[in-house]
Amino acid sequence: MLKSYEAIIENGQVQWLTDAPKVSKARVIVTILSDTEPKVLRRTPPASIAGKGRTLGDLVTSVVEEQDWECLK
Template identity: 60%
Template sequence: MLKNYEAIYENGRLTWLTAQPPIQNARVMITILEETSPPTNRRTPPTSIAGKGKTLGNIISPIIDEQEWECLK
């Protein structure tokens, strides 16, 4: 009968993540789960628009007056 136990193999040693099985000798089958990060599909703007962005107006002062801010009411 097959039973599953979870452990981490590191530098030739097993560290059990669950209760250690109560056995002295056993035949084992090892499944290796490789830790891979999924590839990120980053969007990039077309090179034809490089350097064409413009800052319009004053980026420091707010667009509307403080008296009109709803969050301060």
């Protein structure tokens, strides 16, 4: 079974960020991440749609008239 452990390699030395694996010898695959801190990616809309949104009704009430609610079921 594969298990993942988080660590930092600094000057060739491994510093475990979680509990170290309890093995004396193992084959490993190491993936090097570009940054040590995760980055938060924010999605932004394309500039071509900026300012083109419209509010079609009150933000608290429904856009659809109350008498039309039955046909929406």
